[in-house]
Amino acid sequence: MCDCERYSPVCSCNSKQKRAVCSNLKASLEPGTMTRTAAWLCGLLLGFVWVVPTVVMSTPAELCKSMNTLKASLNLINRRQYMKHNFPINYTIRVHYEEVFRVHNISRLRARVQGLEARELQNLWLLVNQQVLKRILRVLPERHPSHKYTSDLENLFRMVQQVFQQVFQQQQLGPQGEEREPPERIQEILDRMSDPDVKVWKWKSVRPKALLDNCYRTMHCLFQDCFQSNEDFCSILHWRKGNKRLPKQA
Structure with a gap:
């Protein structure tokens, strides 16, 4: 051969x-x-x-830039110092039941609300956490060591909200140019948060740091393509204590 x-x-x-x-x-x-x-x-x-990743990225670059600025302000050192060490031990704040917005709430809404879009959850996240910051500010005297940090964070959220609205302004319009209504379930949450009748509110006492921990974690879940990582930030297991994969700044 x-x-x-x-x-x-x-x-x-x-x-x-x-x-x-x-x-x-x-x-x-x-x-x-x-x-x-x-x-x-x-x-x-x-x-x-x-x-x-650059091709399939769904969150616009200008919004991701704002989210990374927000992430830096919400780092673990700041959350511990301003929302834990500067408060009395086991200090809690009364907030709306809907304002305790966790990762599992996102999973539940995605499972129950048909046709729910990412931007609708992102907008809800922004509104909920702005309300949370207002509630924290209400219990802080102006000279409190955490007042300036919380106030600056609230202003930063307001700026991110403006960027968000500018980015998604066209997507919020229907086929005839009218503003699209959010899904019924999302609207119910927003209505309950703004209902002036305090008798119908469901209250929950939560530590300030826990509120910002929720904010930080749900931010990673809803805007995770802004943060370069292979981790699943929408997984509850990811955020459990003792998880070795947990980022240092979680």
Whole structure:
């Protein structure tokens, strides 16, 4: 058996043309050539993997920039200092039941509300946490060491809300140019939060740090394509204490 026949059963050495074809096949299967080809294919694949996240990213860049600024302000050191150490031990604040907005609330809404869009949950998150910050500010004297931080954070949320509205202004319009109504379940939550009749409110006592912890975690869940990570921030297991995968700033 000649060399070319070892590389392919369709090869034979019966003619010059076939010998030329088989010679090319043999060359393409030489170890050095295979290594170069494999390296080229791997490089192409890696390039594709790195390009894909920028293509499929759903949150606009200008909004992600604001979210990363907000993330920096909500870091763990700040949350501990301003929402825990500067308050009496076990100090709690009364908030609306709807203002205790956790990761599992997001999962529940996604499962129960048909056609729920990401921007509707993001808008709800912004409104809920602005209300939370207002409630914290109401119990803080102006000279309290946490007052300025909380006030600055509230202003930052207001700025993010403005960016959010500018980015999604066109998407909030219906086919006839009218403003689209949020899903019924989302509207119910917003209505209860703004209901002036305090008798119908459901209250819950929560520590200030726990409120901002909820804010930080749900932010990562709803805007996770703004934060470069392979972690599933919408998983409750991700945020459990003792989880070794937990980010240092969680």
